[in-house]
Amino acid sequence: MTDTTTEDTTGSVGDTDVHGEEPGSEDLVAEGIPLVEGTGRRAMRWPQVLAAGLACFGLWLLLDSSTLLRSAQASPFGTRRSVAIALLRPLAATEHALGLAGVVNGVDRALGRTGTGVVQVSRGVSTGHGHGADPSRPLRTTDSTAPAPATGPDGFPQLPTPTTASPLHVLVVGDSLGVDLGNPLVDDLVVSGVVDATADAHIDTGLARPDYFDWPAELRNDLALYAPQVVVVFMGANDPQNMVVDGNAVAYGTAAWSEDYEARVVAFVKEATDTGSHVIVVGMPPMADPGLTAKMQALNQDLALAAGSPGVTYFASWPVLSDPSGAFQTYLPDASGNEVEVREPDGIHITPAGADRLAHAIIGEMDRALGLHVPS
Amino acid sequence: MLFPTIDFAIFFAVAYTVNWLLNPYPTTWKLAMVGLSYLFYSWWDWRFVFLLAAETAVAQLGAVVVHRLDDPRRRRWAMALSVAALLGFLVWFKYYGFFALNVDNALHGLGGSRLLPLLRVTLPVGVSFFTFMAISYVVDVYRRELPPARPIDLAVYLSFFPHLVAGPIVRGQELLPQIRHRRDPRQVDFGRAAWMIAAGLFKKVVLSSYIATAIVDPVFAAPHQRSSLEVLLGVYGYAVQIYADFSGYTDIAIGLALLLGFRFPDNFDAPYTARSLQDFWRRWHMTLSRWLRDYLYVPLGGNRGSRLVVARNILITMLLGGLWHGAAWTFIAWGAIHGLGQVIGHERRQRRMARGLEPLPDGPGRVALQRFLTLQVVCLAWVFFRADSLSSAFAILGRLFSAWGVASPLVTPLVVLAIAFGIGVQYVPSDVAERVQGQFVRFPVAAQGAILGVVLLAITTLGPQGVAPFIYYRF
Numbered sequence: 001m002t003d004t005t006t007e008d009t010t011g012s013v014g015d016t017d018v019h020g021e022e023p024g025s026e027d028l029v030a031e032g033i034p035l036v037e038g039t040g041r042r043a044m045r046w047p048q049v050l051a052a053g054l055a056c057f058g059l060w061l062l063l064d065s066s067t068l069l070r071s072a073q074a075s076p077f078g079t080r081r082s083v084a085i086a087l088l089r090p091l092a093a094t095e096h097a098l099g100l101a102g103v104v105n106g107v108d109r110a111l112g113r114t115g116t117g118v119v120q121v122s123r124g125v126s127t128g129h130g131h132g133a134d135p136s137r138p139l140r141t142t143d144s145t146a147p148a149p150a151t152g153p154d155g156f157p158q159l160p161t162p163t164t165a166s167p168l169h170v171l172v173v174g175d176s177l178g179v180d181l182g183n184p185l186v187d188d189l190v191v192s193g194v195v196d197a198t199a200d201a202h203i204d205t206g207l208a209r210p211d212y213f214d215w216p217a218e219l220r221n222d223l224a225l226y227a228p229q230v231v232v233v234f235m236g237a238n239d240p241q242n243m244v245v246d247g248n249a250v251a252y253g254t255a256a257w258s259e260d261y262e263a264r265v266v267a268f269v270k271e272a273t274d275t276g277s278h279v280i281v282v283g284m285p286p287m288a289d290p291g292l293t294a295k296m297q298a299l300n301q302d303l304a305l306a307a308g309s310p311g312v313t314y315f316a317s318w319p320v321l322s323d324p325s326g327a328f329q330t331y332l333p334d335a336s337g338n339e340v341e342v343r344e345p346d347g348i349h350i351t352p353a354g355a356d357r358l359a360h361a362i363i364g365e366m367d368r369a370l371g372l373h374v375p376s
Numbered sequence: 377m378l379f380p381t382i383d384f385a386i387f388f389a390v391a392y393t394v395n396w397l398l399n400p401y402p403t404t405w406k407l408a409m410v411g412l413s414y415l416f417y418s419w420w421d422w423r424f425v426f427l428l429a430a431e432t433a434v435a436q437l438g439a440v441v442v443h444r445l446d447d448p449r450r451r452r453w454a455m456a457l458s459v460a461a462l463l464g465f466l467v468w469f470k471y472y473g474f475f476a477l478n479v480d481n482a483l484h485g486l487g488g489s490r491l492l493p494l495l496r497v498t499l500p501v502g503v504s505f506f507t508f509m510a511i512s513y514v515v516d517v518y519r520r521e522l523p524p525a526r527p528i529d530l531a532v533y534l535s536f537f538p539h540l541v542a543g544p545i546v547r548g549q550e551l552l553p554q555i556r557h558r559r560d561p562r563q564v565d566f567g568r569a570a571w572m573i574a575a576g577l578f579k580k581v582v583l584s585s586y587i588a589t590a591i592v593d594p595v596f597a598a599p600h601q602r603s604s605l606e607v608l609l610g611v612y613g614y615a616v617q618i619y620a621d622f623s624g625y626t627d628i629a630i631g632l633a634l635l636l637g638f639r640f641p642d643n644f645d646a647p648y649t650a651r652s653l654q655d656f657w658r659r660w661h662m663t664l665s666r667w668l669r670d671y672l673y674v675p676l677g678g679n680r681g682s683r684l685v686v687a688r689n690i691l692i693t694m695l696l697g698g699l700w701h702g703a704a705w706t707f708i709a710w711g712a713i714h715g716l717g718q719v720i721g722h723e724r725r726q727r728r729m730a731r732g733l734e735p736l737p738d739g740p741g742r743v744a745l746q747r748f749l750t751l752q753v754v755c756l757a758w759v760f761f762r763a764d765s766l767s768s769a770f771a772i773l774g775r776l777f778s779a780w781g782v783a784s785p786l787v788t789p790l791v792v793l794a795i796a797f798g799i800g801v802q803y804v805p806s807d808v809a810e811r812v813q814g815q816f817v818r819f820p821v822a823a824q825g826a827i828l829g830v831v832l833l834a835i836t837t838l839g840p841q842g843v844a845p846f847i848y849y850r851f
Binding site: 042043046051053056058060064183352 | 382385389392393396473477480481484485494495496498499561562563564565566567569570597598600601635764765768817818821822824825826827828829830832833836837
């Protein structure tokens with residue numbers, strides 16, 4: 001063992017002459033590692049770089065302020081949103097006054113963007129199309145010469161047993177949890193050979209912020225495009241937040257919020273039932289965070305109440321994705337009894353194995369509640 | 377805090393100014409840099425700042441003890457203990473869940489009862505990267521290639537925010553001397569830094585995001601609903617996506633470090649132009665491959681020994697390299713494909729040498745064929761890397777052959793163009809970029825700012841709103 005100390009050692013590699021506290025020394029780049037190699041590039045002083053960086057950032061803020069303002073307006077209510085809007089509004093006004101907004105808007109139009117601020121990212125697919133569900137195909141129409149279908153106990157038309165010749169049309173809509181569920185459910189349905197299924201799910205969306213994403217309008221579009229006989233709705237995790245109703249802020253957690261939210265769910269599912277579609281509203285599962293779990297419990301009550309109208313069924317995902325006591329579980333047994341991960345590390349989203357488990361349960365519910373007998 | 381966000385832009389403006397204002401005062405600068413880096417890391421989860429600090433303390437303690445010991449056996453034990461302790465952090469946070477789940481299922485298959493509790497252990501961002509850097513530091517001290525650093529220097533080295541969450545894996549010998557010496561405030565390499573950041577942003581925000589949403593995600597999420605052509609393009613698309621995503625991150629990290637006066641090693645060198653898997657690993661995630669070479673492959677024996685021993689060493693290295701990326705059988709399969717491919721390549725070269733044959737001449741046709749075949753094997757391996765499970769990977773591969781002649785709405789001219797661009801751009805000579813960088817810095821400062829502002833606008837306008845996390849953040 002030596003008596004060399006850490007300080008001695010570091011000193012031995014020449015620290016002492018470079019650790020002085022005197023400003024303005026002319027230390028050059030670290031030995032053997034020149035900052036600017038012999039490429040002909042001109043090195044710059046750091047304040048010049050700062051000036052160039054600030055100029056770049058300032059110009060970008062000005063040119064992109066309308067888009068940034070839209071994003072800020074669509075962000076969750078709070079101080080951050082207020083400050084961002086206060087800062088961006090004058091910049092956006094300047095951008096408009098200078099006629100610069102047209103450049104970005106032109107590109108957005110060219111790229112087919114709606115300006116809703118919807119983000120579709122790589123954590124699962126946001127839109128899936130089942131067999132024959134090409135969005136470019138002609139709109140589906142109903143056969144006016146067909147006999148009127150029989151009605152169920154709730155007075156809603158009963159669905160015929162699907163066959164290969166006359167497949168059932170299913171649409172799955174939702175938020176990021178809907179993204180997780182959408183494709184496994186569509187996959188399971190289409191492999192039956194008697195279902196034509198489509199998923200339309202968008203992350204960061206819900207019914208609380210129509211200014212950010214207008215789900216009723218999206219659903220109307222989907223209904224016209226796909227004419228589904230069954231619509232599966234799986235959204236709500238983003239909704240525990242303040243809402244604006246008729247221009248007035250409604251605080252989350254109040255009775256008024258619950259009433260207004262329930263009304264939104266009712267109006268949303270009515271879009272589908274008005275066209276003759278059956279709706280299955282899937283409740284939220286428990287979350288790893290106890291606070292969020294409590295919010296999901298409360299939200300499920302609103303969803304369940306809204307699902308009381310004819311043609312609407314509420315299906316609880318809670319028991320499917322929890323232990324027997326109803327508590328959040330990361331691991332649950334699959335069909336063979338092996339434990340599988342059913343929830344993502346964030347404690348919110350559902351893994352493919354979890355989505356598969358939920359998809360099978362929903363298909364079972366279609367069988368039980370709608371008498372569809374979809375082979376699995 | 378993700379790089380391509382306004383939050384980070386504000387953070388970096390502050391960090392940049394603090395960096396240069398405190399540059400003449402090394403101790404204060406180091407304390408400030410550790411504070412800023414820990415603040416950056418705490419943006420994800422403040423509790424894991426303690427993990428970073430704990431790994432720093434363990435590495436420093438281990439290095440000092442190893443350095444003080446003379447007896448080779450005791451030095452080796454001290455080094456092994458330190459490395460084991462550092463690996464312990466990684467094993468707990470990254471592999472416990474995987475291990476416990478597989479043990480549980482194996483016991484279930486044998487009719488046994490649960491041995492280990494099934495816990496969800498949250499994976500700290502970047503733990504694989506800074507743990508590997510800490511290990512390399514201790515081993516370098518053990519090998520007497522590096523003296524122990526001052527604790528504050530080590531804290532800066534391990535936590536330095538440009539590399540903290542997804543590399544590059546910078547060696548102590550590369551970064552510690554730069555931390556010890558003051559940077560020259562007149563020598564900021566702005567031309568290269570601006571190019572790297574702009575290129576990285578374009579790759580990540582525009583190219584990677586577009587390909588991911590346009591074809592890769594739909595294909596990998598529901599292969600049964602896709603045609604063979606869509607699946608084929610989805611697989612090639614993922615090759616471009618992961619390259620654009622990870623090399624884009626690295627480009628930004630290298631550019632940010634340059635602005636702060638630091639030089640990081642390159643991490644990518646046109647990997648899809650590789651002529652063999654061995655060549656691929658000289659070009660892909662170069663800082664990881666040299667880490668695996670120096671701290672795993674060489675200690676295992678490297679190229680010394682019989683062909684069987686060398687093959688074993690290659691396979692172990694690549695399997696563990698696969699496991700480093702994630703605790704899943706898919707990553708092990710990915711490592712196995714690369715390992716087997718390299719073993720086969722090594723064996724072929726050895727046999728040729730044993731027969732006294734000269735290497736075959738490099739005609740354009742042979743080079744093109746080698747590049748093509750290497751890319752196909754790399755893409756095959758990416759299927760396992762990207763798939764949720766082995767069964768999903770096989771489903772995707774099966775779909776490659778079973779759905780030709782079906783409509784392929786996802787295959788658009790823009791998708792094909794983006795994929796071709798992502799691969800083709802790797803054949804552009806590097807001096808083209810250098811010429812652009814050289815021209816850029818000759819402009820006045822205001823013009824540079826204006827050019828960059830317009831470039832930034834183009835990137836944010838062409839890219840989607842919002843940014844997905846970098847793929848390598850979860851490794």
